[in-house]
Amino acid sequence: MKKHFRIGIIFGALAFTLLLTACVSTQKRLLDSDSSQLQIRSIQTRYFDTVDREQMLRTVMTTLQDFGFVLEAGEVELGTVTGVKWINQRLMRITVSVRPRGETQLVVRANCQIGNELVNDPVSYQRFFTALSKSLFLEEHQVE
Amino acid sequence: MNLLWKFNLVWGCCVLLVIAGCQTVPKSEEFFQPVSLEERSIQTRIYPTDDEVKILSACVDILLDNGFQIKEVESRLGWIDASKIKHIQYGGLFGARASVVTRHIRGRSGAIAVRVIFHHKGKVKDPAIYQEFFLKLSQAIFLEAQQI
Numbered sequence: 292m293k294k295h296f297r298i299g300i301i302f303g304a305l306a307f308t309l310l311l312t313a314c315v316s317t318q319k320r321l322l323d324s325d326s327s328q329l330q331i332r333s334i335q336t337r338y339f340d341t342v343d344r345e346q347m348l349r350t351v352m353t354t355l356q357d358f359g360f361v362l363e364a365g366e367v368e369l370g371t372v373t374g375v376k377w378i379n380q381r382l383m384r385i386t387v388s389v390r391p392r393g394e395t396q397l398v399v400r401a402n403c404q405i406g407n408e409l410v411n412d413p414v415s416y417q418r419f420f421t422a423l424s425k426s427l428f429l430e431e432h433q434v435e
Numbered sequence: 436m437n438l439l440w441k442f443n444l445v446w447g448c449c450v451l452l453v454i455a456g457c458q459t460v461p462k463s464e465e466f467f468q469p470v471s472l473e474e475r476s477i478q479t480r481i482y483p484t485d486d487e488v489k490i491l492s493a494c495v496d497i498l499l500d501n502g503f504q505i506k507e508v509e510s511r512l513g514w515i516d517a518s519k520i521k522h523i524q525y526g527g528l529f530g531a532r533a534s535v536v537t538r539h540i541r542g543r544s545g546a547i548a549v550r551v552i553f554h555h556k557g558k559v560k561d562p563a564i565y566q567e568f569f570l571k572l573s574q575a576i577f578l579e580a581q582q583i
Binding site for chain 2: 345349350352353355356357358359361362363364365366367372375377378390403405408410412414415419
C-alpha cells in the first residue's frame with residue numbers, strides 16, 4: 292500500500308513539473324513569430340507623401356470595402372481600421388494603421404491574419420497597397 | 436468480431452483524416468479580390484449635400500427604424516456599424532449586419548457618396564434591398580430639409 296502511495300506521489304510530482312515546464316515554454320513563445328520582425332514589417336508597410344491622416348483612413352476604409360471586407364473597428368486618434376471577411380469558411384482579419392512619418396509623410400501598415408495564422412505572403416500585401424495607391428491617386432486627381 | 440470492429444475503426448479514422456485534409460485552404464489570390472463595379476454601384480448613391488453628419492444621422496435613424504442596433508459610429512471617418520438579431524419561429528435566430536461609409540467627393544462640392552453593405556448569411560446582393568434603403572434615406576433627408 293505504502294509503495295503504491297510513493298509511486299503515486301512520484302508520478303504526481305513529475306506531472307506537476309511537466310506542467311510547469313509547459314507553462315514556461317508557452318510564455319516564452321508569446322512574442323514568437325515565424326518570420327523575422329524586420330521582414331514582416333517591410334512587407335506590411337508603405338510610405339505615402341501626404342499628411343492628411345483622416346483622408347488616408349477614409350481611403351483605407353473605401354479600399355477595404357472594395358475588397359469585400361466588413362468594417363469592424365475604426366479610430367481616428369489611434370489611426371487604425373479593422374475589417375473582416377470570410378473566405379472558404381475561414382475568417383480573414385485585416386488591421387490597417389496610419390501614422391505620421393516626419394512632416395511630409397504617412398506610414399501605412401497592414402496586418403492580415405487568416406484564422407490564427409499571420410499572412411506573410413508579400414504579393415497579398417502588394418495587391419492591397421496597389422489598390423490603396425490607386426484610390427488615393429483617383430481622389431487626388433478628382434476622378435470618380 | 437472484435438477484430439473486424441477494430442479494423443473498421445481504423446479505416447473510419449483514416450477516412451475522417453482524409454476528409455479533414457481536403458478542407459480547402461484559401462489561396463492568397465483570394466485575399467484581395469475586388470468586388471465587381473456592378474456590385475459597387477448597387478451599394479452606392481451620391482447625395483447633393485455637404486452635411487455629412489446629417490446623412491449619418493439619417494442613416495442611423497433608418498437602421499434603428501428597421502430593427503438594427505448601432506454597434507459603432509465614427510463621424511470623423513463617416514462610418515456606422517449596425518447589427519440586427521431577431522428571434523424567429525421555432526426558436527431560430529435571424530442575424531443581419533449593415534456597414535455604412537460616407538465620404539465627400541473631392542472636386543464636387545456639395546456631394547457626398549453613401550455606401551452601404553448588408554450581410555445576412557453572406558453578402559446581400561439583391562439590388563431591391565439597397566434601393567429600399569436609399570429610397571428611405573432620400574425621403575429622410577428631404578423630410579429633414581423640409582423640417583417635417
